[in-house]
Amino acid sequence: MSAARYRRFLKLCEEWPRDESKKGRDLGTFLRQRVTHAFREGENTQLSDPEKCDQIYESLARINTNVYRERFPRTRDTSFTGVTVEECRMLLATGNMQQMDEEKKGLWKTLTERFSTKQDVTPEKAPENK
Incomplete structure (x- = not known):
């Protein structure tokens, strides 16, 4: 029975649209990750609460079909x-969100990040001349 549930969730994931302007933050990507996590063993996954799984599927299917x-x-x-x-789509796009985060930093933090020197390599001891 969980094999049928798994196939239904896979079909729902295929139908659910991805929003490429929100890389890593859109609902379609999140849904795919959750299904992968919930059905780790694929069709052989044993569900602890099949009724709740069915409720979740029905809710997502209603949202997907614009009920x-x-x-x-x-x-x-x-x-x-x-x-x-x-306008909302444009404002919520990942590029614009990053730009707004940059603007929130403030002038002092931006300047210190831009002009700070990062020392990734630890200085080695100079050879001693004897």
């Missing part, structure tokens, strides 16, 4: 701030 988006349609494609979907 709630269709049941509760939005009147506008903006948030309360007025930011559109495309």
Whole structure:
């Protein structure tokens, strides 16, 4: 029976989209990692709580097929701030997040990181002349 569950989760992972603008932070990648971790032995994995596994699958499948988006349609494609979907995607992209982190550092920290000399190699003792 766990073999059928495993195959259902694999099919769900194939259908779940990946967001390439959020490398390592998107839900599709996280889902694939969790399925790999939960089913370490593949189809031979023995599940401790099959009912909970079925609940998780059904919830993820409903999200993937947009059940709630269709049941509760939005009147506008903006948030309360007025930011559109495309603007949100652009702001949440990994490149922009890194840039914002750089800006948060402040001038002093940025300057000290830029001009600090890192000594990766330990200085060797100079040979003694006798």
